Amino acid sequence: MNLTQRVKLAQELHDGIAQDLVGLGYGIDSLVSTEENEDKRAHMRSLRFEINELLNKVRAEILELRESRDESPPLNSQSGLQEILAKTINEIISNTLHHSSATRLRVTIEDNGVGGAHEKSNHFGLQGICERIELLNGELETTSDSTGTHTTFTIPLLTP
Secondary structure (H helix, E strand, O other), rough: OOHHHHHHHHHHHHHHHHHHHHHHHHHHHHHHHHHHOHHHHHHHHHHHHHHHHHHHHHHHOOOOOOOOHOOOOOOOHHHHHHHHHHHHHHHHHHHHHOOOOOOOOEEEOOOOOOOOOOOOOOOOOOHHHHHHHOOOOOOEEEEEEOOOOEEEEEEEEOOO
């Protein structure tokens, strides 16, 4: 997508979705101020925060579209591949959290490399992964040998 197309898309996002979200937020603010039931008020405030989060995401995308001068990294570069995979996995997890009513999530990544994914002195990658999964009350399994590395984590999900 060239610069002109990105700017046009940024303008459309701003004038469309972003403004609609702002309007929804003001509408909810108005309802909150007149609602007497505290449970309903709390629910509306929660919706308001979700709208703010969505609006911030849209604004960040608008900014990225306007500031980005370079095209996306090439698919055959490590950074390009990592960026695309991260966005893909993020979207899959987001869909699971928002739409599936699941009570647990299991993610498995397996490669056919040379192995070697073991905790090492002064290397904190695996330790950081383990700490993050533990924060989510999850479990992490990693096996790594000359045929590759297999990593699986399972976490409980909050029920809506």
